Amino acid sequence: MRKAFLLLLSVLLLLPPLASAQPYVTVFEGRITPPEHGIAVGDYTVTVLKSAVGTPPYLMLKKGTEILELVPFDFGHEIERDGIRVVMGSYTPPQGGFVVVSVKPKLVASLKPKVGGERVSFNGTTVEVTTVGAETVDVSVNGVVKTLEVNRSAVVDLVALEYDRKAIRVYVAEPASEIVNPDYAVFYPYREVRASGPVDLPITITSSSDVELNLKLGILSLLWLEGELHLRGGIEVGEISVPPKGTVSLTLHIEPTGSGVVKFAVGGDFTGSLEVESAGIEVSIPYLSLEAEAGTSLSVPVAFKGGAGRVEFTPESIPQGWSVYLTDGKYRLRSFEIDGSFTAELVVEIPRNATLGDHRIEFEVNGQSYALNVYVYKTYLGEPAKLTVILTDESGNPIQGWVSVGGENVTVSPAGSATFELKPGEYTVLAGAEGCSQVKEDVRLSDGGEERTLTIKLRRAEYYFRVSLERDALTITSGSGESVAITVENLGSRDDDYRVAVEGLPEGWSYILSQDSKGAVPIASIKVPSGESGSAYLVIIPPFNAESGDFNATVVVSGSKSKVELPLKIHIENPASLRVNVDNPTLTVRAGGSTATTLWLDAMGTVTNVKFTVQAPSGWDVEVVPLDDSPALGWKTKTVFTGPQGQPRLNSESAFQNQLPPGRTP
Numbered sequence: 001m002r003k004a005f006l007l008l009l010s011v012l013l014l015l016p017p018l019a020s021a022q023p024y025v026t027v028f029e030g031r032i033t034p035p036e037h038g039i040a041v042g043d044y045t046v047t048v049l050k051s052a053v054g055t056p057p058y059l060m061l062k063k064g065t066e067i068l069e070l071v072p073f074d075f076g077h078e079i080e081r082d083g084i085r086v087v088m089g090s091y092t093p094p095q096g097g098f099v100v101v102s103v104k105p106k107l108v109a110s111l112k113p114k115v116g117g118e119r120v121s122f123n124g125t126t127v128e129v130t131t132v133g134a135e136t137v138d139v140s141v142n143g144v145v146k147t148l149e150v151n152r153s154a155v156v157d158l159v160a161l162e163y164d165r166k167a168i169r170v171y172v173a174e175p176a177s178e179i180v181n182p183d184y185a186v187f188y189p190y191r192e193v194r195a196s197g198p199v200d201l202p203i204t205i206t207s208s209s210d211v212e213l214n215l216k217l218g219i220l221s222l223l224w225l226e227g228e229l230h231l232r233g234g235i236e237v238g239e240i241s242v243p244p245k246g247t248v249s250l251t252l253h254i255e256p257t258g259s260g261v262v263k264f265a266v267g268g269d270f271t272g273s274l275e276v277e278s279a280g281i282e283v284s285i286p287y288l289s290l291e292a293e294a295g296t297s298l299s300v301p302v303a304f305k306g307g308a309g310r311v312e313f314t315p316e317s318i319p320q321g322w323s324v325y326l327t328d329g330k331y332r333l334r335s336f337e338i339d340g341s342f343t344a345e346l347v348v349e350i351p352r353n354a355t356l357g358d359h360r361i362e363f364e365v366n367g368q369s370y371a372l373n374v375y376v377y378k379t380y381l382g383e384p385a386k387l388t389v390i391l392t393d394e395s396g397n398p399i400q401g402w403v404s405v406g407g408e409n410v411t412v413s414p415a416g417s418a419t420f421e422l423k424p425g426e427y428t429v430l431a432g433a434e435g436c437s438q439v440k441e442d443v444r445l446s447d448g449g450e451e452r453t454l455t456i457k458l459r460r461a462e463y464y465f466r467v468s469l470e471r472d473a474l475t476i477t478s479g480s481g482e483s484v485a486i487t488v489e490n491l492g493s494r495d496d497d498y499r500v501a502v503e504g505l506p507e508g509w510s511y512i513l514s515q516d517s518k519g520a521v522p523i524a525s526i527k528v529p530s531g532e533s534g535s536a537y538l539v540i541i542p543p544f545n546a547e548s549g550d551f552n553a554t555v556v557v558s559g560s561k562s563k564v565e566l567p568l569k570i571h572i573e574n575p576a577s578l579r580v581n582v583d584n585p586t587l588t589v590r591a592g593g594s595t596a597t598t599l600w601l602d603a604m605g606t607v608t609n610v611k612f613t614v615q616a617p618s619g620w621d622v623e624v625v626p627l628d629d630s631p632a633l634g635w636k637t638k639t640v641f642t643g644p645q646g647q648p649r650l651n652s653e654s655a656f657q658n659q660l661p662p663g664r665t666p
Contacts, residue, residue: 023153023160024085024102025173033096041103041176044084048073048097057097059088073097105160105171113137113168116360116371120170123192124260124277125159127170128369137163142260143367157261175261178271183209184242186270188252194277201252201274205266207242214241215267217250281306281338283365285346289373294380294448295352300372302326304342304365311336316369317362321446323349324361346372352380353448383449384421390455391417391431401433401458424450431456435464435491463561464492465528473569478546483517483539484568488557490528496559498526500538502568504553508543540570548574578602578610598627 028039034057038047049058061069061079068081077088089098109120111129119128130145131138137148141156148154148163155161160171187204207213216239242248254262254276263273284303292298304311312335315324326333326344333344348361354376361372391401391412403410403418405427410418424447432438436458443454470485488498502511515521519539528534538555555566581600589595601610616622 023105023155023162023171025105025155025158025160025171026100026102027158027173027176028099028101031092031096031098033094037096037178039099039101039176039178041084041101042174046086046099046101048091048099057091059086059097059099061086101176103173105158105173107169108172109170111139111168111170113163113165119369122172124275125172126368127159127161129168130369137168139168140369175273177273183207184213184215184267184270186266186272188272188274190274192275192277195254199252199254199274199276201254203250203252203266203272205240205242205248205250207244207246210244212241212243213267214239216265218265220263220265220271281309281311281366283368283370285370285372287372289358289375291375291377292348292350293378294350294354294376296350298348298350298374300346300348302344302346304338304344305340306338309338310366311338312364312366314364315362316364317360319354319359319361321351321353322359322361323347324363326363348372348374350374350376351446351448352383352450353446354379355381380449381447383447384423385445385447385450385452387420387422387427387429387443387445388451388453389418389420389429389431390453391433392455392457393436394457394459396457399433399436399458401431401436403456404430429454429456431458433458434466435460437461460491460493462492462494463496463559465490465496465498465557465559465562465564467498467557467564467566469555469566469568472567473571474540475571475573476540476542476546478542478548478572478574479544481512481519481539481541483514483519483537485517485535486526486538486555486557487533487535488526488528489533490530492559493530494560495527495529498528498534499524499558500526500536501556501558502538502540502553503556504551505540506546506551508546510541512539512541513537514539542572546572546574548572599624 027041032038032046032048034048034050038045043063045062047060047062049060057073058070059073059079060067061081061084063082069079069086071077071079073088073091075088075090079086083104085102087100087102089100091097108122109127111118111120111127113129113132115129115132119126121127125142126140128140129137130140135150138145139148139154139161140146141159141161144156146154146156146161148161148168150163150165153160153162158173158175160173162169162171184205184207187206188201190201193199193201205215217237237250240248240250252262252264252274254274261273261275263271265271282305284305285300287300290298290300313326313333318324325347327347328344336342346363356376356379359374359376361374363370387405389403389405389412391399391403393399398414398416400414401412403412405418405420406422408420410420412418422445424445426442426444429441429443430438431441437460439456439458441454441456443452445452466489468487468489470487474482474484476482486500490496500513505511512519512522513524513526514537515523517537517539519537519541523536526534526536540553550569550571553568553570555568557564557566579602581602583598583600587595587597612624614622614624
């Protein structure tokens with residue numbers, strides 16, 4: 001049972017103090033060296049006194065000249081009187097005894113647990129409510145944020161905070177100062193200053209010693225400040241020598257960037273402090289709350305006024321998707337110097353999918369918080385996004401092509417663009433054009449009817465061409481040729497050589513690729529530089545004996561990487577005719593005798609395979625023979641045989657083997 005009680009007691013001691021018990025604030029932690037070195041807090045002084053040899057020293061607490069406590073200096077011993085508490089630590093000669101001095105702070109303000117406008121400033125310190133939750137509140141003390149639970153307290157430097165749901169009570173403790181060793185005294189005239197620019201604090205060190213003193217110098221704390229210890233001549237020093245019974249003057253140079261406390265040390269026994277309230281920069285915003293439409297931007301003038309100083313701008317609490325920045329019309333500003341007055345623009349960019357209602361914009365200038373409320377009265381939340389795609393060539397000129405997004409394909413004219421309405425999300429955009437390589441780009445579209453323009457630059461393929469025929473149908477007379485012009489446009493990025501072939505011609509036909517329409521200057525191919533066009537003539541030649549009719553051929557043009565096939569219809573005409581004339585249409589012949597007559601053949605055009613058929617009375621023997629036995633005429637004869645009793649059985653039939661040239665031929 002005893003162990004359980006001790007455990008419970010330990011747990012209770014570890015819990016934070018309740019808000020009903022006003023918190024103590026520690027104002028000093030360190031060693032006090034006897035005999036005269038001590039700590040002063042308001043009217044109270046704490047000193048350590050040496051005792052007889054072999055006995056422990058004593059700690060003395062005084063109020064003015066009245067001794068409140070005089071107790072042996074024992075480790076862990078605590079004394080508390082009239083709102084001041086002293087806890088003793090170890091004692092080590094000759095350094096002295098370690099003590100922790102705490103005081104009950106004074107109530108200076110009470111803030112409501114409400115964000116916006118709930119703040120208080122005193123002695124260079126600003127306390128502001130930043131966040132309010134169900135069971136906690138966040139409170140900023142000169143930029144240091146503490147989270148307070150209900151019926152709990154917190155301490156920041158010399159400031160104590162309490163929270164009980166209804167109010168946040170703000171307390172401040174009086175700082176401690178050290179009682180200086182009589183070997184030297186440090187005097188500085190100011191404890192609190194209000195400045196709009198650099199501060200030079202004069203410090204005088206006077207020695208009461210009969211020997212030279214070497215004292216180290218240092219700056220212990222610089223909250224929102226920049227500082228250096230200088231000799232009068234402006235040289236930064238870290239240690240000085242004070243002559244016996246002599247005096248040395250120093251300057252503490254401080255450049256405030258905000259309000260705060262600077263603590264400095266002279267030797268090992270003196271610590272001084274200076275509270276600096278920056279009057280430097282005044283910030284003025286003409287508006288507290290504005291109305292706007294989602295998808296627009298607000299430009300709010302912000303005026304800065306003060307002496308020469310530095311301005312630090314930091315966006316703080318910004319709604320998701322919003323953009324807030326400060327600009328002078330040329331640059332976005334985060335840190336800058338002013339001397340006098342300066343006006344910048346606070347730009348608030350509102351997304352198209354912003355929700356209706358109030359939105360709070362918070363930012364800081366030199367550690368001070370400012371806010372602007374924006375009421376969104378119209379939104380595009382839930383509307384589809386619009387994506388506009390523009391196609392250009394490598395020089396940036398618009399070109400005709402095609403675009404595919406989300407399964408939708410659109411043809412783009414040279415002077416136009418393709419617009420798609422799409423749901424929010426990620427998409428892959430495919431684009432291309434004749435003679436160009438296909439391009440793929442990924443794009444993400446947001447909610448709220450986002451309007452996005454995407455320009456895609458297409459690159460020409462190395463080898464690509466377009467070919468055309470002067471006409472797609474030819475009429476040719478047998479025995480003569482006919483030509484058609486071929487034009488090749490090289491759309492690729494490289495020069496190329498194009499070969500031409502004709503497929504589907506009947507046997508005996510031929511063709512020539514020529515520079516002229518007559519086929520007098522044959523060429524092997526058409527050479528065309530990149531981006532230019534080239535032409536030639538395709539001459540098609542039929543044989544003399546080509547028969548009249550129609551058929552389809554294919555013109556094949558081949559480049560380095562591809563080929564193009566074009567249909568060509570061919571109509572062939574053979575206008576040949578044949579007329580037979582007889583010199584003697586009537587012949588007289590005796591029985592058993594023979595006679596002959598001359599036949600004249602008049603041919604128009606080219607006539608081939610001429611056949612003769614002769615009808616005669618029964619028993620007659622008739623034969624058609626060439627007038628000249630020269631084989632050049634190419635006659636072919638056939639004799640009709642006569643049967644028994646001289647009765648003929650077959651008629652005579654003759655034919656030309658070869659062509660009969662135009663003109664009269666016997």
